[in-house]
Amino acid sequence: MLSNARKYIPPCQSRFCHQPIKEIANTEYETVLSSVQQCLKRNEMSITDQRAKQSFADLERIMHDLYCKRLPRKLYRRARREYKQVKRLQKILHRRSDMMICRIDKGEGFYIGDKSIMQHKTLEYMNKTEAYQELTSDYCPLTDILHATTSVLDYLIKKKVITTAQRDKLLPNLEKLELPYLYPLPKIHKLGIPIRPIVSALYAPVNLISKFLYKLLSPIYLQVAHETTVINSIDWVRKLEKYTADGYLKSTTNFITADVENLYTMIPREGGLHALLRFLEKYSNHSKIGPFSIDMIMKMARLILDTNYFAYINKYYKQTRGGAMGSAFTQVYANIYMLQWEQKLIESQASKN
Template sequence: MSMLIKGLKYIPPCQSRFSRQSIDAIVNEQYKTLYSIVQGCLGDHRMQLVEPREKEGFSSLKRILYELQSKKLPRKLGIRARRERKVVRSIIKILRQRPDITVRRTDKSKVFYVGNATVFAEKASKYMIETEAYQEISNDHCILSENLHLVTTLLASLSKKGAINQEQHKNMSPKTVALELAHLHFIPKPHKPDTPLRPIVAAIHIPATEVSKFLNDLLAPVFLRVARKTTFINGIDLVRALEKYVTDGQLKPTTLFITFDVENLYTMIPRQGDLEALMQFLERHLHNKKIGTLRIDDIMKMARLVLDTNIFTYENKYYRQIRGEVMGSAFTQTLANIYMLDWKQKLIQDQDADKEIYGRYIDDVFMTTNSTFDQVKEKLENAHRKDPNIRISYSIQSTIDFLDVTVSNDNGQLKTTIFHKPAAEPYILPYTSDHPRNVYHNIPYAALSRAARICSNVEDFDIERIQIDLSLLLNEYPPSFVSKHFHRFFQLNQAMPVLERLDSDVYHEIHQNLLHSPTRKEKQLQETTEDLDALPEILQKKNLGIRMSCMQNITSKVDQD
């Protein structure tokens, strides 16, 4: 169990040393992988290897790989590598002998789930029956071949009429050598009571995969521009909105917070409703009723194709998903978001009129209100009745949890702290994992930055600091390492008085500075959404950028390893 506790991201060290392959074969395999990544990056930017330094990069890459594989392991590292290899092999052997045990990765977590295989299968069967989202179909004909024909026919038609260019046609065309039907599996959600399951359809090699990716890349930026004002990127975004709400004088002693989420969102949305919502969205938000050379009718045909080919295998049977979209298809979240945007419009308009907060994160919604409990409940029940396919569960309180934030109204005073799910493990990437060292240097700093952004007072921040300290120690980080990087955080942010004596004035300053500094994800989103008239990146000509960036990134990673 000690190995499984290390989590999904843990990498046992130096396991290639025990391979039956020769060093030359291992190096060639690693080189081909890295070469393919670099070439793909260069190809994306329409670049070729023309400068001497670029060509030298590839030749030195193979040399570095060979040196790393040939280098003798230190004695202690060699002992540890052999011991962990033995543990992994013993786990595999035990699981082969115990079909009653199932081991799965978990939803929204980095730990493993170990449970009873029969109970797991019963939960999966119950889910399929209750959602009524899946229809068994006969296998008296080649479904894969039919889907391939549907995809190639549509792409040929779009290419012929000039809706897509030759490069887009090539990129979306199925790679016939790797084609296979999708298959359904379930992953547990241990952060929820009774550990329910989430259905995932592994659809990476189905004929319509690239069409689904193209639609997502095409429409996700459009959706983000439309819905940015009502979208929370993370818990930090929520805290900013709440502090502005306080500054605007909206927080009263009687203010309540509301959260609700949609149950089984991706399998409950009606197919026709999905398509109608998409059509209305496109007609409302596309200039000249098209994106680039793609007209609304072309986009709708591609969306129908993705939904029509939602066929997969499960327990040696064929199924078609007849409601909602498959979890595992790239276009799924964007299509569900568009449907729910239409469904929530009345709530959004009401909140805006009352100068209250409305914000969503996928299928979870946060709102503020100065109405009475009964008035809010009636409003939510009306939303509930709007579509019989959508079931929501809601909570109305003065203290509430949303994303990773606990929000409290303490008699008109806002308090925000970090929320830890009851079932959440204190997991951080183990220090003994075979990752580059710079990964570990960033973990304490990032954890403290998040705590300082979210916690509204210094006492709660200090409690979180202690929690981070314990989590690092539990995951085998040396105390001296933890102390060094904690001091680095406070020194760089000129906040040593917070560490030394919990100075609340200094903490308030660091809280505000970090809270209003955009995260990397927010900077990326801002670039995507700031130009409302910009074409989605997938339709833009690639920026040539810095010619050597791909090669430098790869070689620096090899050097760190």
């Protein structure tokens, strides 16, 4: 089961649940029904005509039949066996506090191993990159981050670029508010199994602003970088075909690949912000993107970068360089930083041809 990873679903596990099977079937039906209805609405199709009603009734009947009918003996034995395997594994992991189970990086599998090894590799990564600073006091910075977030949003309201309702949508849910925390993803496809440190900021004060800034800047970046960016394998083949058709592919042509090690933690703060500023100055419309001035966007960017605090093993840390892996804004921020480097490289190559 573990080798098949997350894509594998143990069959018929609801048969061993303490909840009545009909209740499970009803819950699943309501979930599927909601998704289907939303899809129909998005495509401007009726959910109230006779055909739709009949389809929903058929769906309910099929789901109840699937859940409630008696399982074949062979399938039942398999489901029972895998149910016991899962429970046995859960008991082992519960008893072994020194063990951990987590997803792997860039894959569908799981890693089960010694927790202390992953902790050692995480701290080793922090020391190697020198991008993290341990806070010497026990004071949690969560309140200060929330205050800074509120101040920036109030500033945007004062400038009349967002409404109070929009500000409320960008504020975090105070009932779920928490400081981000770091967890490692093992890179089992690499020698020595290094780690990728992910900062989970789902309920962090700046999370929604980070997503907002990502959505604001990403379309512009994708448009600018379209000619020099390969989206997927099909796009690569098409670009290669055009490159060949234009007469550039020769017997002396070399294809070179390069990888920036630890990109998200290697971006210098001022260098990254300068690249973002130049990007905004070059591709904004009259120094604005939508209703937002360059200064407003830079304020939001600085807020996200300045509040990169997180918890790890009962200690507080601040990321002093780059952006947090797991932050939506960091993705477009890193892309913009690398775009500037790529453009300089392209200009340099063009001047030599």
